[in-house]
Amino acid sequence: MEPSKNEFNISLVMAGLMIGLLVAALDNSIMATAMPKVISSLGGMVYYVWPFTIYMLTSTIAIILFGKLSDLYGRKRILIAGIVLFVLSSVACGFSSNMLQLIIFRGIQGIGGGILITIPFIVVAELFPPRQRGKYTGILASVFGISNVLGPILGGVITDFMGWQWVFFVNVPVGVAAIVMLSIYFPHLKQVVREKVIDYAGLITMSLSFSSLCVALTYVRSSYLPEYVVGFLFIFAALMFILFIHVERRAVEPLLPMHLFKISVFNLSAVAMFLSNAVMFCGIIYIPLFIQKVLGISASGSGALITPMLVSLTVASLIAGQVISKTGTYKKMGVMAFGLITVGMVMATTITQSTGTAEILIYTTILGIGSGIMYPVFTVAIQNAVLRRDIGIATASSQFFRNVGATITLPIFGLIVNLTMNMDINAVSSVPVGPMITAIHNVFTFGIVMCIIGLIASLMLKDAVLSNSNDFNVIDEPVGTEEV
Template sequence: MESEKFNPKNIKVLLAGLMITMLVAALDNSIMSTAMPKVIASLGGMAYYVWPFTIYLLTSTIAIILSGKLSDIYGRKKILIIGLVLFMVSSVICGFSQNMLELIIFRGLQGIGGGVLLTIPFIVVAEIFPPRQRGKYMGILSSVFGFASVLGPVLGGVITDFMGWPWVFFINIPVGLTALYILRSHFPHLKEVVTEGIIDYSGIISLTASLSSLFLALTFVDNASVSSILVAGLFIVAAVMLVAFLFIEKRAREPILPLHLFNSSVFNVSSIAMFLASAVMFCGILYIPLFIQGVQGMSAAVSGMLVTPMLVSLTIASIIVGQVISRTGTYKKMGILAFMMITLGMWLLSTMTTGTGITQLLIYSTILGLGSGMMFPVFNVAVQNAVGKRDLGTVTASMQFFRNIGATVALPVFGVIVNLSVNMDIQTAKNVPPAIMSLAIHNVFLSGLVISVAGLVICLFLKELFLSDNMDSEVKKSDVTGK
């Protein structure tokens, strides 16, 4: 369905609905970033600090790659509403968790709904607007991540300090109900992409087994109570199931991740870049609040306020870059500049110590926020412009998939780095000395710096294709594959 079929009022209402829908999912991780230190203090187990984040990312990653294909078959509106309802129900039961195991399980369920909510709005925008206009609207949608990141830590800190951490989940309900009303009333009718209701169950099972095994292996790699043989076995299972997934996808009639997409150099570079940029961004979102609270000894509410400039800059940068892409019709320079800013921000953050002042922290984190915000619209626009209409939903979901995979893989690794750096029994520890915590977070930021440099190098190979103003334009195969 094309944009000219909407009047301006309908476009605004639709965008508002999509943005609110994304907000409930995007808000969830950011609001948890300042709440988690209090959750750990309440439920115990510093060693499990990243588990509620990583399990959410794991299940949402699986849901992301499925939601694109399921919405092709059953319709964007139906799948989006199902995801929203699941997200709200699981938010309620997360708030009633009595121990860390329950919270981790319920967060996994919540992630399934969240994965749907973070994917389909981007597909809808790609179907409605032509390639050159997508940059502007992708930037607007992407700004939701920044807005949620600004609002989330502040809300998380205030709610945790004055109402208790369970309320960071309950806050999702009124926002979710608002989104549900708009979607039911104003979502447009979009033509089905796939008429055959074929679901790639074998692909779903093999991908889930691979990602779950990898997640568990990365989580247990430094756990003395877990056998090294078991950890090695999990890595082997992850690799075997990945090979099986690729074998299955090559022969599937309707694969959840069509392998022909990897014939596109634009898709390959964008996937790797999105993977790396996401890992670095979550490094900042999770460990800057931990530095403020665990090293500088400030409250969760103050922590939320101090990370606000970083997240405001992320929001503004996302919107501006989207506008620049739409006006210039180019995206590669923006991608390179984004990774340069991310690299600079991570280097500065890695220099922080127990004596680092608030002003320095604000400047360093803001630079990271600018780079992260610039990154969001670039790669979505690049891959959507490099495929035909039939692959639009799948390729958009794939970008969100690799974005989540980056965080899913990186966060357990960062957790291992912290655990090894602390070098003490933190299975049930609730307090770690500030000097030791500072060293651990320093090592995490150094790891983020290495990742950001790799992303900058990869982005240099991004091929720039012409962004058309014509909704029906198709990209030549030679342009897509680079052959």
């Protein structure tokens, strides 16, 4: 049977969303491979981490801001604007003549990236009824796994054969293709919020709080910033956070509505997403470090060993979405996911110099399966628990907490390694094997603690029978149906 015109259009819309999401998801993983050549070309080794840090910072802030702006000005307009911004800033990054320019343009690119990793999930929530969202959310989420597999490979090939600038220029044709597809086939979605009031005070206080916290965590026990400056940044971040909460309680159209935190499913899912992403990056970063520094395997060899984790993450995300759509419930999948990543992290703490590659493959694959299941589960849970008028900002919030999980805990992981070895983290290449094993095992132990907290949160989560209808003429009724 031939697909109907509506099915064909939906396929093209999903293709456009996935292309835009893939461009943003690929960006950091491609950059990781290209950065050594960038440093050789532009200099500024002391600023090596900043093109990554500034991108993560601005994209995380943009997630909440533009999730809300899409409520006010429409999903299509904000999404296409995000793609245009991402493409133009990519061109600017490619033409950068020094590290300062690259850092500035990466910050702008991060704003576009934040839009691209948020709006597609909101669109899925509005296009499909709750029971079908798991399937399409899983399809979108699989893009992150694909990007983690392809990114380092593409980054290396493009940098070696075309120059590091083309890591950015390659975004142009892909971004243009996404714009064309979405401009033609993007469906009409009902406007959610009619009163166009922008919460400037909330934006400023949240940005100052999050930025200060990220910088403080990055430079704890670092020679680049004095301890008193780091301490001041922590205090300032706390004060701005308190002020942000105060502002949001009184805002007409708050950036992050405080009433969402009265919903237990939202709170527990936010905690679960924060922790699951943190644990995933714990595995993605520190298992390769162990493989290279302790086992003495090459970078390409460690990449090969970590690839099954990323592939299993992608496949598990797709399957989990299908299972949610078929069963109409999500809680069991969430519990299973945290159970798997807990087992995977426990196994990771048993890795020693005598551990074989087959065992490492098993451990990383288990971590990948658990992490992949996470992606659709808690996004669907949050979307199903809120009012229709809040579905955009609630979905953006879920992406925000997921991003924050990595942004905040990565410096903490580095600090654990630093404190364990009692030396500068930048000097890890000269550390004896024994302290290195202990340091990485301590990171994995911290990961286990996060897994256990996440498992408790998923056990406390209220399940629901997902509806198979999607009446968008009603925007102020709960999306879900019956709790079980």
